[in-house]
Amino acid sequence: MPQSLDYQSGFRNHFTTEALPGALPEGQNSPQQVAYGLYAEQLTGSAFTAPRSHNLRSWLYRIRPSVAQSAYLPLGEGSTATAPLSKPAADPNQMRWDPRPLPDAPTDFIDGLLTVAVNGDAGTQTGCGVHVYAFNQNMTERFFYNADGEMLIVPQLGSLRLRTEFGEIEAGNGEIAVIPRGIKFQVRLAEGHDTARGYICENYGSPFELPGLGPIGANGLANPRDFQTPVATYEDISGDFALVAKFSGRLWVTQLDHSPLDVVAWHGNYAPYKYNLANFNTINTVSFDHPDPSIFTVLTSASDTEGMANIDFVIFPPRWMVAEKTFRPPYFHRNLMSEFMGLIHGEYDAKAEGFLPGGASLHNCMSPHGPDANTFEKASEAELEPQYQAATLAFMFESRYAFQPTETALSADFRQRDYVDVWQGLKSHFSPDKR
Ligand SMILES: O=C(O)Cc1cc(O)ccc1O
Ligand SMILES: [Fe+2]
Numbered sequence: 001m002p003q004s005l006d007y008q009s010g011f012r013n014h015f016t017t018e019a020l021p022g023a024l025p026e027g028q029n030s031p032q033q034v035a036y037g038l039y040a041e042q043l044t045g046s047a048f049t050a051p052r053s054h055n056l057r058s059w060l061y062r063i064r065p066s067v068a069q070s071a072y073l074p075l076g077e078g079s080t081a082t083a084p085l086s087k088p089a090a091d092p093n094q095m096r097w098d099p100r101p102l103p104d105a106p107t108d109f110i111d112g113l114l115t116v117a118v119n120g121d122a123g124t125q126t127g128c129g130v131h132v133y134a135f136n137q138n139m140t141e142r143f144f145y146n147a148d149g150e151m152l153i154v155p156q157l158g159s160l161r162l163r164t165e166f167g168e169i170e171a172g173n174g175e176i177a178v179i180p181r182g183i184k185f186q187v188r189l190a191e192g193h194d195t196a197r198g199y200i201c202e203n204y205g206s207p208f209e210l211p212g213l214g215p216i217g218a219n220g221l222a223n224p225r226d227f228q229t230p231v232a233t234y235e236d237i238s239g240d241f242a243l244v245a246k247f248s249g250r251l252w253v254t255q256l257d258h259s260p261l262d263v264v265a266w267h268g269n270y271a272p273y274k275y276n277l278a279n280f281n282t283i284n285t286v287s288f289d290h291p292d293p294s295i296f297t298v299l300t301s302a303s304d305t306e307g308m309a310n311i312d313f314v315i316f317p318p319r320w321m322v323a324e325k326t327f328r329p330p331y332f333h334r335n336l337m338s339e340f341m342g343l344i345h346g347e348y349d350a351k352a353e354g355f356l357p358g359g360a361s362l363h364n365c366m367s368p369h370g371p372d373a374n375t376f377e378k379a380s381e382a383e384l385e386p387q388y389q390a391a392t393l394a395f396m397f398e399s400r401y402a403f404q405p406t407e408t409a410l411s412a413d414f415r416q417r418d419y420v421d422v423w424q425g426l427k428s429h430f431s432p433d434k435r
Contacts, residue, residue: 058268
């Protein structure tokens with residue numbers, strides 16, 4: 001039987017959790033001697049001086065401090081890339097990819113990362129990297145942390161067991177998990193799964209937060225109580241372990257003689273979390289027209305210009321379509337913001353075919369897109385009865401910065417080179433005599 005995990009509820013609460021009673025100091029963070037002979041260590045996710053509303057830090061009480069490690073050595077990049085690319089390749093062409101093939105050879109999460117596109121600049125903490133992971137091996141002797149950004153993980157195939165310094169998270173299709181910058185973790189397959197594939201947004205910028213709700217009111221969209229943060233759990237094991245770090249666009253490795261998952265207790269508001277997208281309270285029109293997709297924002301990463309996100313994480317969940325006298329699928333459009341999309345399951349209402357679960361599409365700044373020709377014909381004639389769109393869950397990483405696809409993604413066999421043809425059937429219906 002898979003062991004079920006305990007979580008603490010709330011978005012970015014000031015949590016307290018201990019795996020041994022009394023391991024957390026009371027009334028202070030750094031006692032002269034910590035209970036059980038533990039070391040106290042602070043991890044910050046913001047500048048010390050960030051405004052209180054955005055100040056992120058946790059205190060960890062661990063068997064050995066993180067600094068008990070060897071020198072870092074370069075490990076190469078594998079199939080990962082980081083912005084800015086040495087040969088920038090931003091391209092106004094609409095692009096689409098089939099699902100990335102699953103590996104045949106033994107591959108763990110780190111080796112199974114492939115960067116599809118990047119934007120902004122990791123060094124100036126703007127933009128993001130978009131990766132697809134595909135792997136079939138558990139990380140056992142290897143651990144990972146990312147100094148370049150936080151990782152929003154969107155599983156598509158298989159369920160993940162994310163073993164982190166802060167405790168364990170399980171996340172599968174229809175759920176997301178976020179591992180903040182710097183937190184050490186290991187990725188394994190959840191019991192009963194032998195392969196996993198999914199998407200990652202590596203957010204170089206300000207950490208994801210819940211969007212403001214404006215006139216929606218105090219409730220709605222992703223509600224804070226539905227976010228789940230793990231409870232402390234630790235292992236006290238010795239051995240030959242490797243800690244892989246992504247730092248400044250390269251992978252590095254340092255050797256450890258113990259597991260870094262040795263945090264017995266922690267408190268603070270900087271911690272990993274998961275969220276089940278089925279808990280999203282979807283709000284949409286009950287009158288006419290197709291609202292802009294910002295109404296479906298789950299999480300947002302602010303840029304330094306108010307209202308222009310570094311990245312919005314948006315979903316297109318199951319929902320009732322009731323709009324009257326309306327072309328119901330997404331409209332034709334050209335946007336300032338650039339859009340990377342993936343499909344978690346089912347079908348997407350703008351694309352009759354070709355956009356598959358595990359696949360991806362990219363529509364960069366001002367590149368025109370919208371419903372394909374088949375969808376346009378069908379939706380223009382459809383009976384406008386209330387209709388429940390059940391089997392669908394797509395998502396979008398939407399950013400103010402244009403995405404640069406990587407060389408690997410551009411030359412991949414699984415790229416659909418004829419994507420633009422989906423709009424070729426859109427013929428003129430114009431007649432000055434017809435109103
Ligand atoms: O391009 C897309 O499919 C995403 C999208 C969906 C929508 O409902 C309206 C605008 C938009 O960019
Ligand atoms: Fe769009």
